Amino acid sequence: MRVLFAGTPAVAVPSLEALIGAGFDVVAVLTRPDAPTGRKRIMTPSPVAARASELGIDLIHASKVDAGVTERIAGYQPDVAAIVAYGGLIPKAALGVPRHGWINLHFSLLPAWRGAAPVQRSVIAGDDVTGAATFLLEEGLDTGPVFGTLTETVRPEDTAGDLLERLSLSGAVLxxxxxxxxxxxxxxxxxxxxxxxxxxxxxxxxxxxxxRQPALAINRRSRGVTPEPGAWTMLDGQRVKLEPVAMRPDVRDLAPGHLRAEGRNVLVGTGSHAVQLGRIQPAGKKMMPSADWARGLATPENVEFE
Structure with a gap:
């Protein structure tokens, strides 16, 4: 079966590799154009583009699927299109090109969490279980009929990145x-x-x-937005980046946003009990252990996150 593969980020690479390993004829890969990365903003191919190039597969770079891209796709005469986090909508004209349609691997148990950030939203919401689904792509937002699903437990310390990495591997098999x-x-x-x-x-x-929110909600949000867009707070009018915080239900005497250093631990008050900071990145500096940052403060007890 001739397959067009559409995907862009690293989480789509295992699916491309799985299809190749299963013996499918991947005739071309649709991915988004090279993008600037790093502090020097160097133009860099997407992870999927880089892997496809290594495998010797033809590439179609496109930020959107217009008439010209649709014509290029049709030229490969795919029997089916597999799509994993491509990052753009597939218009009706393109949906009809492969005779078996477009099969989307989506990282949730549909119809839960339709949209671009299902894993992140699942972690923020505090779901105990999530998963992945393959479905037939339609014009609606993740509305098509489902072929198969798998489930995955959300672990207490999971970040969105951790969970998405596991789902990318099991989802590739699905x-x-x-x-x-x-x-x-x-x-x-x-x-x-x-x-x-x-x-x-x-x-x-x-x-x-x-x-001001309860510690549990803050913990979930800090994990759900890691690695992107990242957790942060304000201090003295500047944005401070944070890695996920840990729960400290034994500490309940700190007001929301107020800090206290206890040895190697830096605690912050919330709307319920305290949380413990992991690493922190003050404005203009590198990420560092919170204890090292706190030692540089004259009076940590007078510091208050906004």
Whole structure:
């Protein structure tokens, strides 16, 4: 079966490799154009583009699928298109090109968390279990019938990055199995059932920690926005980046946002009990252990996060 693969970030690479390993004929890869990365803003190919180049697969670079891109896709005569976090909408004209349609690997148990940030939103919401699903792409937002699912436990210390890495590996197997079933004529997609929730793309504002909230909500948010866009707070009018915070239910005498250093531990008050800082990156400096940062403060007890 001739497969067009569409994907951009590192989490899509295991799926590309799984399809190659399963013997599918991946005729081309659709990915977003090179983008500037790092402090020097060097133009860099996407992880999927880099891996496809290593594998000798033709590349289609496109930030959106317009008429010209659709024509290029059609030129490869794909039987099916597999899409994993490509980062752009697929218009109706392109949806009809492969005879088996576009099969999307989505990192949630649909119809929960439809949208661009399902894993991040799941962690922030405090879900105990999430998963992945393969479904037939339609014009609606992640609304198509589902071919298969898998589940994954959300561990207490999981960041969105940790969870997404695990799902990218297990989801790659699910995608390969789904395409094999389609190729064998044994696939039977079923309409989505259950409550719908939406997972819009995270913005920088989603990473700001509100110290008036309970510690549990702050802990979940700090993990859900890691690694991107990252957790942060304000101090003396400047943005300070934070790695995920830990729960300290034994400390309840700190007001929201107020700090206290206890040996190697730096505690911050919340709307319930305290949390413990991990690493911190003050404005204009590198990420460092919070204890090292606190030692540089004249009076840590007078510091208050905004």
């Amino acid at each position: 995608l390969s199995q789904t395409l094999s079933a389609i190729d064998a004529g044994k696939a039977a997609p079923q309409p989505q059932q259950g409550d719908v929730s939406l997972a819009p793309k995270l913005t920088l504002d989603d990473g700001r920690l509100d110290w």
